[in-house]
Amino acid sequence: MTAAGEESGGRRRGRPTAGDSESADRRTRILRSARAEFAERGYDKASVRAIARGADVDPALVHHYFGTKERVFEAALETALAPVRGGLGRLPEVPPEELGPQVTRFVLGVWEDPSTRDPLLAIVRSAVSNETAAAIFRGVVTRLLLPRLTGALDGPDRELRAELAVAQLVGTAMLRYVIRVEPLASADPETLVDRLAPVVQHHLTAPDRK
Amino acid sequence: MTAAGEESGGRRRGRPTAGDSESADRRTRILRSARAEFAERGYDKASVRAIARGADVDPALVHHYFGTKERVFEAALETALAPVRGGLGRLPEVPPEELGPQVTRFVLGVWEDPSTRDPLLAIVRSAVSNETAAAIFRGVVTRLLLPRLTGALDGPDRELRAELAVAQLVGTAMLRYVIRVEPLASADPETLVDRLAPVVQHHLTAPDRK
Numbered sequence: 001m002t003a004a005g006e007e008s009g010g011r012r013r014g015r016p017t018a019g020d021s022e023s024a025d026r027r028t029r030i031l032r033s034a035r036a037e038f039a040e041r042g043y044d045k046a047s048v049r050a051i052a053r054g055a056d057v058d059p060a061l062v063h064h065y066f067g068t069k070e071r072v073f074e075a076a077l078e079t080a081l082a083p084v085r086g087g088l089g090r091l092p093e094v095p096p097e098e099l100g101p102q103v104t105r106f107v108l109g110v111w112e113d114p115s116t117r118d119p120l121l122a123i124v125r126s127a128v129s130n131e132t133a134a135a136i137f138r139g140v141v142t143r144l145l146l147p148r149l150t151g152a153l154d155g156p157d158r159e160l161r162a163e164l165a166v167a168q169l170v171g172t173a174m175l176r177y178v179i180r181v182e183p184l185a186s187a188d189p190e191t192l193v194d195r196l197a198p199v200v201q202h203h204l205t206a207p208d209r210k
Numbered sequence: 211m212t213a214a215g216e217e218s219g220g221r222r223r224g225r226p227t228a229g230d231s232e233s234a235d236r237r238t239r240i241l242r243s244a245r246a247e248f249a250e251r252g253y254d255k256a257s258v259r260a261i262a263r264g265a266d267v268d269p270a271l272v273h274h275y276f277g278t279k280e281r282v283f284e285a286a287l288e289t290a291l292a293p294v295r296g297g298l299g300r301l302p303e304v305p306p307e308e309l310g311p312q313v314t315r316f317v318l319g320v321w322e323d324p325s326t327r328d329p330l331l332a333i334v335r336s337a338v339s340n341e342t343a344a345a346i347f348r349g350v351v352t353r354l355l356l357p358r359l360t361g362a363l364d365g366p367d368r369e370l371r372a373e374l375a376v377a378q379l380v381g382t383a384m385l386r387y388v389i390r391v392e393p394l395a396s397a398d399p400e401t402l403v404d405r406l407a408p409v410v411q412h413h414l415t416a417p418d419r420k
Contacts, residue, residue: 042252042254042339044252045255125338125339126339127389128335128338128339128384128388129252129335129336129338129339134388134389134390137389138389138390138391141389141391142391142392146391159392159393160393160394160397160401160405161405163385163391163393163394164378164382164394164402164405164406164409166381166385167378167381167382167384167385167394168374168377168378168381168409169381170381170384170385171376171377171378171379171380171381171382171384172374172377172381174338174377174380174381174384175373175376175377175380178338178344179337179344179347179348179351180344180348181348181351181352181356181373182352182369183369183370183373184370184373184374184377187370191370192374195370195371195374195413196374198412199374199378199409199412199413202408202409202412203405203409
């Protein structure tokens with residue numbers, strides 16, 4: 001880490017003008033390289049050195065921007081999940097009876113679009129096969145995603161219900177896009193929305209009867 | 211379960227011949243070592259040589275029993291999925307309106323029991339992070355598991371509905387046992403059966419309305 005970086009704990013850029021966009025560009029390159037490295041070699045075997053090489057920067061710069069491999073993974077995951085986060089942020093405007101169709105349509109949309117699916121898939125594969133990566137994944141999901149979904153719900157068991165709704169969509173994505181089991185893998189997205197929305201709605205808005 | 215299992219491919223019991231039981235024992239050791247090797251190093255990096263070393267046998271013997279690494283993986287997966295297969299085999303005796311609770315209870319039971327969960331988890335992790343392993347996984351699920359579930363269902367879209375029911379349970383297992391998101395990870399299994407059974411039932415027995 002460069003000695004020049006210590007002022008108020010915040011991130012500090014080398015240069016005030018052209019340096020800003022250069023810095024943003026380098027961060028983007030590092031995160032893209034990180035995703036490729038984690039996807040190709042798995043979390044365990046991935047190295048900051050290889051990530052730096054893929055981004056054409058010095059390894060010290062990766063450490064400077066992100067810190068450890070754990071934090072690079074976390075940043076890459078947050079970037080890959082940004083579209084999901086954005087979509088969930090709009091849920092408070094959705095009427096309760098529309099939550100099932102909206103959440104289903106939105107999550108399937110993220111997975112149907114290769115530009116949002118591929119980064120997600122690359123990073124999710126790492127999370128499933130390594131305990132540390134799974135813990136980081138859990139932290140990001142708990143901190144950034146679930147509160148946006150539960151915030152749109154009522155009832156004391158809303159966290160559990162939100163997670164079971166997400167489980168239906170996560171499992172569908174696994175079988176459709178990762179394992180690619182037919183006929184699910186080739187099913188028309190609208191057929192899936194028709195089938196899944198009532199179930200997601202049931203989880204989200206049917207509070208515990210006890 | 212008391213049935214002696216398949217005589218042909220499986221392990222034979224109660225046969226006094228020394229060569230037979232030694233052979234069965236070696237196959238079991240190889241499959242156990244394979245699971246550990248795939249779990250620890252991932253499908254890509256796993257090697258037949260290391261599997262043989264872990265089982266304390268010659269690599270040629272692994273090739274003799276199973277053939278390539280692909281086939282060792284397939285055999286390990288089939289062994290890990292045997293309890294699921296056995297449970298699904300009993301579905302034809304279950305009344306249609308009981309399918310949701312029974313399938314849910316049975317699948318959660320397999321995941322709740324460490325002796326059936328751990329082998330499954332070890333091998334599933336490999337399947338998610340590697341394309342070849344995913345293809346083998348797809349083949350085994352399509353050939354051995356899904357027909358047993360769809361066989362108990364009616365309607366032209368029963369394959370798709372069976373897969374969406376499985377998706378709910380696979381996603382729940384992912385979030386509960388792999389990513390371990392709370393409160394789902396610590397939820398009482400009976401609460402989960404109460405929540406999931408109606409959804410699984412809906413998928414399994416609500417044919418396409420079109």
